Amino acid sequence: MTFSNVPSLQRIEIKKLRQGDNLILGFSIGGGIDQDPGQNPFSDDKADKGIYVTRITPGGPAETADLRMGDKIMQVNGYDMTMMTHDQARKRLTKKNEDVVRLLVTRKSLEEAVKNSMGGYQRQ
């Protein structure tokens, strides 16, 4: 039985919420190819310059869509986010003409790995 952080891919659809003049998603991002990857507390590989979710506003649309803190955003509406600057990523998420964003995120989930291995064991 091995406990490893097997990353799992999730597809998450967030409906933007209108607040005043803005459409908000309810989370904060960090990272980017112009940032210092060593300061990212969520990444496994400290050279990973991808975009990560750093904070989820409680009760916001991201929380209801089951986005979690520490998720790495791989794609937004089909666009690749792994080689983006911080500002480009922000722009891509906050396009005013889009109501819904479809994110492809990877998430380190230890429980899934344990569940899989346990299930496998039990089956035997």
Added chain:
Amino acid sequence: MDNESTYSGYSYKSSQSRSSRKHRDRRDRHRSKSRDSSIRDKSVTIQTPGEPLLDAESTRGDDRDDNWGETTTVVTGTSVDSVSNEDLTRLKDLEDSSPLQCRRFLGPALGGVLGLFALVTPLAFLALPQLLWRDTLEPCGTPCEGLYISLAFKLLILLISTWALFLRPPRATLPRFFIFRCLLLALVFLFVASYWLFYGVRVLEPRETDYRGIVGYAASLVDALLFIQYLALVLLEVRHLQPAFCLKVVRTTDGASRFYNVGHLSIQRAAVWLLDQYYNDFPVYNPALLNLPKSILSKKMSAFKVYNLGEENSTNNSTGQSRTMIAAASRKRDNSHTEYYYEEAEVERRVRKRKARLVVAVEEAFTHIKRHQDDEGSVSSPKHPREVMDPREAAQAIFAPMARAMQKYLRATRQQSYHSMESIINHLQFCITHSMTPKAFLELYLSPGPTLQYLDTSRGRQWTLVSEEPVTSALRQGQVFSLRRLDFSLVVTVTPLPFLNLGEEFIDPKRHKFVMKMQSETSV
């Protein structure tokens, strides 16, 4: 020796020229009483040739000092300030020469006379009309008596403050006029003279009868004298208290340097102040510690022999030899720094070993004695009567076991000329009297103390101020002057202290907030 003849003549000449243009503070009127304190001032010109003696006879000096370690015979060591016989005779000549003494006291005498005259003047103003034309004076009742009282108290205050501020034996003689002092003396003289002039013309001549006016006039003189004293206080004592310049002092022989902050002073006053600090702060100048050992420096001079061990080929030999010699010589020159390094390490190791032995010996020696309490008189049993010793005997008793270790340590640190056996026993006696620990006893020897510690304070010190600008000019940026003594000098550089532009920033204590250091976070 050549050194002695030249410098003694020089010092005599320079002291003469120095004292010819001196003036003393006018308040030093009790100079005659403090005649014995005058030898303490810095104009006495004696500097004994301790240093040349050491260099020429260094090995013989060591042998002389070795004796007391082994055989405990009392030998006065060659301290830096000791006097040899020929110097003693010359010393007497210098001190007894009368022009020197007369000129030195001319200044303070003048100032004293002037001061006394100034103090007596108001009383004279009051007394003269009473003595000369008492009958024709208008009677003057209560207002006069009030003025008498105020006059008396002001004179008393003047006397006390003069005593407090100016009646101090001067500690230095300056090469030129002390400008402020001369200014004040001239001012006082002018002042009193003009008052007398007015008095003589307006009061004595016509035999003025308004006595109250005369008393008021005398009171105004005393007021003015008090203000002059205030001016003197500000000019002489207060003005230079605010720091304005930073002086860097470097000793030329061993590079010891210090920085001092002074205020607005003339060069000569700054030099005097600086020398006071020098005696406190600079470690004593030890000429024995200066040079690289000759063994390192002279290695370059030694001959270099080339042995040819190969085949006998005459043409190749000469060129090969010269090339190898040059290469080897250049390589050899490079090695002196490694030798210096190893030699230093060796010396340091030796000093530390001897210091360890000394510390152990002293600690052990101190355990042999203890203070005798008077109330335990009955404790000592009749079988072992302990004899009670005074500090001197106790010191001599415990000196013997530590003598050898002490002498070896002093020789290793080249301090043997500063501490004779007698001085060590005296210091030991002093430490025992005050119940000091061995560590406190050893602090005198383990580190070279300030020069003041080794000084014989009964004699003055001769220094020469060498400067490109007149020594009464004020300190300025970039000035360099030096204070020269016989074998070393102190080079002083003047830099102004930077102007400080102090701003203000108020921080509300509630504004201290912290966040985790992370990359930039944007909320979307």
